[in-house]
Amino acid sequence: MEVLALAGKQTPLFAEYKESNGKTIDFGGWDLPVQFSSIKEEHHAVRSKAGLFDVSHMGEIRVTGKGTMDYLQTILTNNVKRAKIGACQYNAMCYEDGGTVDDLVIYKFSEEEVLLVVNASNIEKDFEWLKQHANTDVKVENESEHFAQLAIQGPLAENVAQKLTKTDLSEITFFRFKSEVNFANKLVLISRTGYTGEDGFEIYCSPNDAVHLWRSILSAGESEGLLPCGLGARDTLRFEAKLALYGQELSKSITPVEAGIGFAVKTDKEENFLGKNVLKRQKELGAKRKLVGLEMMDKGIPRTDYEVFYKEKKIGFITTGTQSPTLQKNIGLALIDSEYKELGTEVEVQVRKRRLKAKVVSTPFYKRS
Template identity: 40%
Template sequence: MSTPSPLHAVHEALGAAFTDFAGWSMPLRYGSELAEHKAVRTASGLFDLSHMGEIELTGPEAARALDYALVGKLSAVKPGKARYTMICDAAGGVLDDLVVYRLADDKFMVVANASNAPAVAAALRERAEKFDVEVTDRSADLALIAVQGPTSTAIIGSVTGADLDALKYYASVPAAIAGIDILLARTGYTGEDGFEVYVDGDRAAEVWRVLTEAGKDHGLLPAGLACRDTLRLEAGMPLYGNELTADFTPFDAGLGRVVKFDKPDGFVGEAALRRRRDADVETKVLVGLVGQGRRAPRHGYAVLASDGTEVGTVTSGALSPTLGHPIAMAYVPVAVSEPGTALTVDIRGTGTPVEVVKLPFYQRPA
C-alpha cells in the first residue's frame, strides 16, 4: 500500500488526482496540469515533495565522510550553503543525484530521490563506518513543501522574517512560518526562482495553509507531479531513472563538473571516473532534441540517424507547454551530438524529424 504524504488530507480536499510514486501516494494534478505548469512560469506553484528522502550526517568527521561517500567535495561547502552532487557505485555508475545542505560545521542533510532514499541511506551508513559520524534517516519525520515561480519571493517574504535578499541560490537558513520552525532553502527543480520548506510532518498542513493564503494575490496554484516533470524537462534537469542510472556516469550525462578528484580520502568510484574522464573516445552523450507539430517523443523511443540506423534512445520527452513544440532528451553518439544535427525519432512506427539542440530548452528571464 502506498505511503500517504503528511498533506494527503489537504490534497483530497483540493480534489487532487493521486498517483503511486516510488511507494508514495502523491498528487499528480489538481485540475489542469497545463494551468499548473503555466502558473509556475508566470506566477507560482505550490508543491508537496514530501516523498523525497532526507538523511542527516552529524559529527566531527561528517564532511570527510561525505567527501568519501559522494563524488563532490562537500567539505568545501560553507554552513548555510548547498551543493548538487551524486552518489556513484565503484564502477562510476550513478546511484542517485542529490542535494546536500551544510547546516553547521558538523551537520549535513542529504536529500535523495524518493525511489532511491532507502538505498542512499544504507550506502551512506556503510561508507561512513570508518568516520566519526552518525547517519540518521529522517525521511519519515519531515515534510517538504516548495513554492516555485516568479512571485515566490513575494509569497515567502510575506510569511517569514528571513532576509531573502541575502538568501542566494543554493543556500538555506533556519526560519519560521506562523511560529513553526522550518529550514528555508532557495532551491528547486523547475527552472524558476523558488524556495523549498523543510518542516516537521505534523506541522506541514499548517504551513501549507499559510502559504496558500499568502499566495492568493500572487497567482499561486497547487501543482502536482505531472507539471513538475514538464517543468524540469524544459529546464534540461535530469531525472533519476531516465537521464541518470547506474549504466551512466556523471560524465555521460554532461555533469562531469560535479566530480571532484582532489580529496585526501578519495571516494567511491574514483578510479573508474578518472578513467572515464581521461578516455580518448566518448561513447554516448546526453543531448536535447526539438521537433515540430504536436507528437512528442517519449521515454524509450528510438532515435535514428539519417540513414535509418538506430543511434540512441529518448530518455524524457513531452510537448513543451512553454515553448509550444515537442522537446526531448536522449543519449546519442558524439558523432551526431552537435547542435543543428538532423535526426529522427520513431514515434509509434512513424519517423518524426528532430534537431539536436543545446540544453536547457528554457531559461527564465534574467
C-alpha cells in the first residue's frame, strides 16, 4: 500500500486497503484510498458492472424526541414532515444569509427519530450547529464512531448484494431503507442510495463488522466484475452526474439554489427555517449566480477554482472539472453570473497563462438510462 501524506484518522478498513493495493491520501483529515487499480478502471466498473467503496468517514448524527419534526423543519431546507417512515430525504442546512452549512441525507425511522448522514469534514461543525439551535424537546447525539459505511454501486449492485441476504432487496426502492437486515450474517441498515449516478446500496454497520462485510462483498462480487474503488472514481462519478460536493459546489458562500439543488429547498412549507427569506427570493426572482456545465472547445482541462470569463469580464469560476472517463470530453461545473447561463453561450476558462474557449452545455453530463 502506497501511503501519501498520512493525516491520522483511519476507518476500520484501513488495513484492508493493503490487500487490494490501495493508495491512500489525506482527505479532510482522513487516510483514505484514492484508488486501488486506476481511477478510470474503477469508474468504468461502476458504470458498467459494480464497485465497492469505503465511506466510513461520513458522519451520523441522531435526533430524537417528541419535537424532532418541528425542530428539523426549522433547521433543514426540505419538508421533513412529508418524508415517509422508512424513507431517506436529501436536505441542506443553511445560515441566515442562505449560505450552506452542509448538505446531508436524513433517514426517518419515526416522527420522533431521524438519523442525519453528514459530510466527514463537517461532522463537528454540523453537530455544534444542530446543538446550538436545539430545544428541550429534542436530543442531538453524534453517533459517527458507532458506524462504518460501505457503498455498493453500479448496474450489478443488486445482483452482488442479493447473494449476501435473504431480504428481497428489490423491495427497497430508491431513497428508501430497511434496518435490522441480516447481511452476510451481520445486522445492518441498508438503503438504496449512493453518490455515483448509478443504482446501488449504502450499508451501515458496526465498525467491528466492517472488515467481514468488505471481504464478503468483494468475494460475492468477484464473478460480477466488482472492483474496490477509491475517492478518485467516487469524484469523477458524482461529478458526471452533477451531484454536489461540499467545499466545491456548495459552501458557506454558495446557496443551495445557486448550486442547483433548489429541489431540496421547500420555501412553501409553513415553518420558517434558517435562510428561508434569502432562498425564497432566489427561487422566485432567480439567483444572481448559477451552476452550469461547461465543455471545453479548446484543448485543456478546467480545474477547480480556474476563473471563467465572458470576453474581458470575469463571470465566475470552476467548481469541479476533469476529463470525463465516460464521455471522453474535458468538462467542468462552473458557478457563473446567471445572465450567461444559456446553453451554447461561449466563454473562456483561464488555464494557467492561457484563456481557452468553452461553451455552456446541459447537465447532468451523465444520466443512467
